Amino acid sequence: MNINHYLAVFNNRRIAAAMFLGFASGLPLALTGSTLQAWLSDAGLDIKTIAWFTLVGQPYTWKFLWSPLIDRFPMPFLGRRRGWMLLAQLALAGAIAAMGGLDPQTHLATFAVLALLVAFFSATQDVVIDAYRTETLHQTERGAGAAVGVFGYRMAMLTSGALALILADGILSWQQTYWVMAAIMAAMALVTLFSPEPDVQHQAPKSLREAIIEPLHEFFSRDGAILLLVLVVAYKLGDAFAGSLSTKFLLDMGYVKTQIGSANKVFGMIATIVGGFAGAVLMVRWGLYRSLLVFGVLQALTNLGYWLIALHGAPSLPLLYFAIGGENLAGGMGTTAAVALLMSLCNPRFTATQFALLSALAAFGRVYVGPASGYLVVALGWAHFFVFSAIVAIPGLLLVLYLRKTITALDAPRDLIDSD
Known part of the structure; x- marks a missing residue:
């Protein structure tokens, strides 16, 4: 059997969706992590305050607590998973844009709440994307789906990490940089709209x-x-x-x-x-x-x-x-x-x-x-x-x-x- 048989697994809409959704999953991470720390440092906040901001990532650890709600209550549009994905992505875009509209020095508490919301919506998006990918990919595509998902995730971390730092280093202000990231996040909603539904629809818990x-x-x-x-x-x-x-x-x-x-x-x-x-x-x-x-x-x-x-x-x-x-x-x-x-x-x-x-x-x-x-x-x-x-x-x-x-x-x- 030739190599084209093994590479054919990459050639379909399900794998393409897994890659772009991997990007959507990875994009918010640095915006509440390393990139956020750079912004807070440039804003003149002390190391103790910056250290406290590391706690905004807690939703990633505890996302399993609200994952049953996602299984139980599908949105009334775009199927059981894509409706939740769209909602999470639009909420992420809004929260990231709102962070860009604030000065962390003068609105520190509100800024911290928005950062926590970004992490919460991001963790929720991760739950839905993981579920969607698992239900949509066929057995023979799971390895390929995992690989392209990791690739998309890494590219997104470069975008919200290295690229964001470059943009904020004299090209744009920090506020404008976060607005660019919010626009990219909003564009991920288009990926959700054009992603295929699973071949088999499973009934939600009653x-x-x-x-x-x-x-x-x-x-x-x-x-x-x-x-x-x-x-x-x-x-x-x-x-x-x-x-x-x-x-x-x-x-x-x-x-x-x-x-x-x-x-x-x-x-x-x-x-x-x-x-x-x-x-x-x-x-x-x-x-x-x-x-x-x-x-x-x-x-x-x-x-x-x-x-x-x-x-x-x-x-x-x-x-x-x-x-x-x-x-x-x-x-x-x-x-x-x-x-x-x-x-x-x-x-x-x-x-x-x-x-x-x-x-x-x-x-x-x-x-x-x-x-x-x-x-x-x-x-x-x-x-x-x-x-x-x-x-x-x-x-x-x-x-x-x-x-x-x-x-x-x-x-x-x-x-x-x-x-x-």
């Missing part, structure tokens, strides 16, 4: 109790449910440890900030995107089980690139690019397979609620391993710490092996790739 209780009951009634949840947490745990203190590690090894930035933010991002697309193509051929296993092994092994840097001692640019390139390439593949796994685990009736809960579990390592990593580095040293990060990946791989039949049943690939 009560709020059903929307809250049934997703949990349905999931935990499955064979191996607990082990599947452990797998969701464990699959990227080694990656989470390796990446938690990577910048501090590279600084300790003698690399300068410019070298780290170019390697991480540019070369690393390219490697992640290439890994995502390569993982999607391989998933069409291999299926979910084999992809999870192979990509998981690669994730563990490429963590040892940092171990080589620690052993080498002196800064080496070729070694730096080898380690970061390998880790991000394998990480992109692993992320593609991990997102495809989450989509496969969701019941179409409760996609918003189940995906929000599963994605929160998947982010557990990335959010919470930081403090443990600091103590481990002190106890083990950098070289042994990265060996430990590779070892931590082994339980996840063993779970993939143990759950082979369950994962294969989830995959259920079709012989032909659907395209519009």
Whole structure:
């Protein structure tokens, strides 16, 4: 079978929608994160006030609390998911534009409330996009959908991050920069309007109790449910440890900030995107089980690139690019397979609620391993710490092996790739 068969999965409206909606999902993130911090710093706010603004990102952590409402109450237009998407995108555009109309020095409290609303509407949009993508993509398209979604997300973060900083650095004012970002966000509503509806329409839960209780009951009634949840947490745990203190590690090894930035933010991002697309193509051929296993092994092994840097001692640019390139390439593949796994685990009736809960579990390592990593580095040293990060990946791989039949049943690939 030629390569065109595997690439054909990218050639349809569902995949195009997944990419542009990935962009819509990523655009607001920096506007309440790094870009917002730059604006507040330019406005002359002190470091303590700026630090408090990091809390506006809390809705991303707690989005599963209101995801049952999205499952239960569809909008009366554009189908079960696209109506919510349109509402969230227009609300985002309005809130971002309103931020641009204020001076944070003179309207700090109102500005903080608007930033919190941007994060809330953004988290809500994420819930709906995840549900829409899961319901719309066919089984054979899930890897490709995950890959193009990550690509769109990264491009959006560059837009609201690097591009916004460039615009605000003498080309436009901060207020005008946020208005530009609001206009781009509003344009995403057009993507929602032209995105296809799922082939199969699933009935929404009939009560709020059903929307809250049934997703949990349905999931935990499955064979191996607990082990599947452990797998969701464990699959990227080694990656989470390796990446938690990577910048501090590279600084300790003698690399300068410019070298780290170019390697991480540019070369690393390219490697992640290439890994995502390569993982999607391989998933069409291999299926979910084999992809999870192979990509998981690669994730563990490429963590040892940092171990080589620690052993080498002196800064080496070729070694730096080898380690970061390998880790991000394998990480992109692993992320593609991990997102495809989450989509496969969701019941179409409760996609918003189940995906929000599963994605929160998947982010557990990335959010919470930081403090443990600091103590481990002190106890083990950098070289042994990265060996430990590779070892931590082994339980996840063993779970993939143990759950082979369950994962294969989830995959259920079709012989032909659907395209519009």
